[in-house]
Amino acid sequence: MCGVCGCGDLGHEQEHEHELHHRQGQEVHAGHDHAGHFPRFSHAPGLSGRRMVQIEQDLFALNQRYADRNRQSFEERRIFTLNLMSSPGSGKTTLLVRTLEAARAAGLVAVIEGDQQTDRDARRIGETGVPVRQINTGRGCHLDAHGVAHACAELPLAGDSTLFIENVGNLVCPAGFDLGEARRVVILSVTEGEDKPLKYPDMFRAADVMILNKIDLLPYVRFDVDACRTHARSVNPRLAMLSVSATQGDGMAQWLAWLAAERAQWVRGQGSVAAVTGG
Numbered sequence: 001m002c003g004v005c006g007c008g009d010l011g012h013e014q015e016h017e018h019e020l021h022h023r024q025g026q027e028v029h030a031g032h033d034h035a036g037h038f039p040r041f042s043h044a045p046g047l048s049g050r051r052m053v054q055i056e057q058d059l060f061a062l063n064q065r066y067a068d069r070n071r072q073s074f075e076e077r078r079i080f081t082l083n084l085m086s087s088p089g090s091g092k093t094t095l096l097v098r099t100l101e102a103a104r105a106a107g108l109v110a111v112i113e114g115d116q117q118t119d120r121d122a123r124r125i126g127e128t129g130v131p132v133r134q135i136n137t138g139r140g141c142h143l144d145a146h147g148v149a150h151a152c153a154e155l156p157l158a159g160d161s162t163l164f165i166e167n168v169g170n171l172v173c174p175a176g177f178d179l180g181e182a183r184r185v186v187i188l189s190v191t192e193g194e195d196k197p198l199k200y201p202d203m204f205r206a207a208d209v210m211i212l213n214k215i216d217l218l219p220y221v222r223f224d225v226d227a228c229r230t231h232a233r234s235v236n237p238r239l240a241m242l243s244v245s246a247t248q249g250d251g252m253a254q255w256l257a258w259l260a261a262e263r264a265q266w267v268r269g270q271g272s273v274a275a276v277t278g279g
Helices: 017-028 049-077 092-108 118-126 145-153 201-206 216-218 225-235 252-277
Strands: 079-087 108-115 130-137 162-168 182-188 208-213 242-244
Touching: 017 201, 079 092, 079 242, 079 252, 092 108, 092 118, 092 162, 092 201, 092 252, 108 118, 108 145, 118 242, 130 145, 182 201, 201 225, 208 225, 225 242, 242 252
Parallel strands: 079 162, 079 182, 108 130, 108 162, 182 208, 208 242
Antiparallel strands: none
């Protein structure tokens, strides 16, 4: 029996979930492991379009069930969880390292690090002294809630702490997979295009805040900050926006203040829920 998700001990309605990973993974020649990634849908010779759609719907529903369990666990233990998403090379890990160096003094912090291969970023995170768990997804292009649950079981996650999940570098797939997080952060660097919010609207629509990183390079690149913000707001009018240079430190104070304010708001919300439920 899986000690995290309880498969095999959830009754007849739910004990098929673990088997669903294996059976459908075999159908699309992708498999499944506890590192946590769902099968890919683009290469499945012999499967009908209808069957592929059904598999995809089942897997999204399964992921949502795991995400709901993660969220309940985080809320019960007051673990404020953030899902950090971006394309490769945005400076996401550098931003996270700088954030951890500042945030660990304010409370307990842990990290789940997602990459297709290697533990290079996890080792960088580990040098800050913060507990970190690496998830390698292999061919998988995103983290999923099941893998996050297993990683959490191997982390020293205390109550009243903050968990950062650094997702696989990708502006497409991570937007569609809830991990149980409280907030979603999308990082966009000025070395990319200001039209990224229009090209990848699902990602920016799903985010709570957009961090424009590498602003120290603005004198050397062609990037229209105002146009980028306009594009992002056209996709998501409620999107908060911050500009930082993770390497130089510009804007980090505003980012840390946003984190503190969002955590305080989230904690107040959990307190309200506890009062209503008698918790």
